[in-house]
Amino acid sequence: MVEKRHLQAGLTDEQVLEMYRYMLLARRIDERMWLLNRSGKIPFVVSCQGQEAAQVGTAFAFDRAKDYSLPYYRDLGVVLAFGQTPKEIMLQGFAKAEDPNSGGRQMPGHFGQKKNRIVTGSSPVTTQVPHAVGIALAGKIEKKDFVTYVSFGEGSSNQGDFHEGANFAGVHKLPVIFVCENNKYAISVPIEKQLACENVSDRAIGYGMPGYTVDGNDPIEVYRVTKEAVDRARRGEGPTLIETVSYRLTPHSSDDDDRAYRGREEVAEAKAKDPVITFKQYLLDTGVLTEDMDKELNADMMQIIDDATEYAEKAPYAKPEDAMNYVYGN
Template sequence: MLVSEPAEPPIPDGLLLRIYRVAVLTRAVDHQLWLLSRQGRAGFVLTARGHEVAQIASAAAMRRGHDSAWCYYRDMGVGIALGVTPYEILLGGLARGADPHSGARQLTMHLSSPSLRIGSISSAIAAHIPHAVGAAYAARVRGEDSVAMCWFGDGAASEGATHEAMNLAGVHRLPVVFLCENNRLAISVPLALQMPVERVSDRASAYAMPGESVDGTDAEAVFTATRAAVERARGGGGPSLLELRVPRITPHSSQDDDAYRSAEQRAAAAAADPLPRLRETLIERGMLAVDEDERMVREAREQVVADEDLALAMPEPLPERARRWLYAGDPPHGGVTLPARYANWTGVFDG
């Protein structure tokens, strides 16, 4: 097991700023959904706050539209990084019939996009991890050089499906990268009561794959470690397990009061917020001016509020359509008219 803490890993010019820009937008969507939930207009909400920089930086190491993404319910940053628009996320969060990911059948942030190669998100913890391994196996059978990227939380690391999937990936040396977003809480259960080892990455050796623990609040470290794992998988070197150590700044969900954490623990999580850290890095390197940052944050909020207004104006799903697409037929992917500002939206990637 490796513990990676590089000071200044190499990263393509402009990418760090794009990661920050997408993180600011993700935070704005996250905040608005939380408000909508508190107002009773959006249902169950699970936020990405504290995770988003790690999500976006790791997604940036993929080949967009070529590699497949297998996410869990907190991975808003991955979705937006790959090209899902805030408008689509708000359509789902507000349960509008135009939601292109499930037609409002799924919970908030349960994405599914064939065009972006994002597999349907499952509410069942760890259910998507064997799917990611299946996608990696299919890529090998088809002779493709695509990599399956699979994100999950530390709670999922204790599920049997996770071990079965990693074991199969290790046996067949499949092109899959496992990324555990470890915030040290499986809802309310602390890491010490979930597993007897200090780091999730310690388990990698059981499956004969490299394991690396990375500071998930360091965008450069996350990108560098993920890029190496992706290149290894694409080159035939087999799977990897990356542990991204991140804070969970909010309660588990909009229906959780977070009473199991002390005020000191909640304050420590807030102090580890990766967004200010990345902002300061960019300003120190002359890649971002303070006034430019303020404008970016303001415009992101305005953009999300405008998307919210458009989504709220859309009709709710028709009851007679509730049973469509359950077993057969064309799924409700696509067909949504996006605001003009998203005509060339490519997420964190330089379109």
């Protein structure tokens, strides 16, 4: 029997099982999205595959009943953990009127849901960072007790918005956690051509905050580091930059062919470290999960995803006369 590392990180058996459930749910929804896209039913997919451990590990470190999240387009694991349902995700995929994210107006991956404090974002990458810093500033001024999560890719950490937002948060010691999901690519550009420094987290010192690079395939380590950062932020000790290192297992999006710029051996090597599979193995090795439990979990999940798909496919589109709603004023 393997030692239960999660207990040292402050996670119970029930909590790690719940983390696994969210990681698996994100993966299975993502896989379904690709099937729907390839069969011509939904227009676009931008995947979370390979980043589930980073997403669920960070999300679990927040108080998901009161904290704010400003996720980026791959953060399916984060928004599920913050309370968005598979049905709501599918409504977004099919761009139906009932989609809580944007009523089917934005592309999939533009998450936003007021009741779960998931703040809507825009398509230009990294614009969510200054928004998150502003929300953290407002919370501090109004003496509200919440911490803000914001994420972005490593390519996006080269945008001015990241540097301006991080600097302001550092100066004003704001309760915001910057999570850079380093998946080694920005579309076709590999990490070596994106950064001159070794780690994205090396940049933290320039903004007066702690910076950590963690194994993004290990949800327990991701949780441990993020929980410490969230606790510091809640105590008024300011922001943290966390870089989770994993690998984008799919092409950039359903409109990309990654065979044009990376070798199949490299992808196969990363797939051997697939966090959904390695975390399942950890749970089996520690006796938290059994193969029978896993089978049941998968069967239940497929039922949930089938029901969500069927519901969303049949749901109505927005009415043409509603096109101007929420654009100006109402």
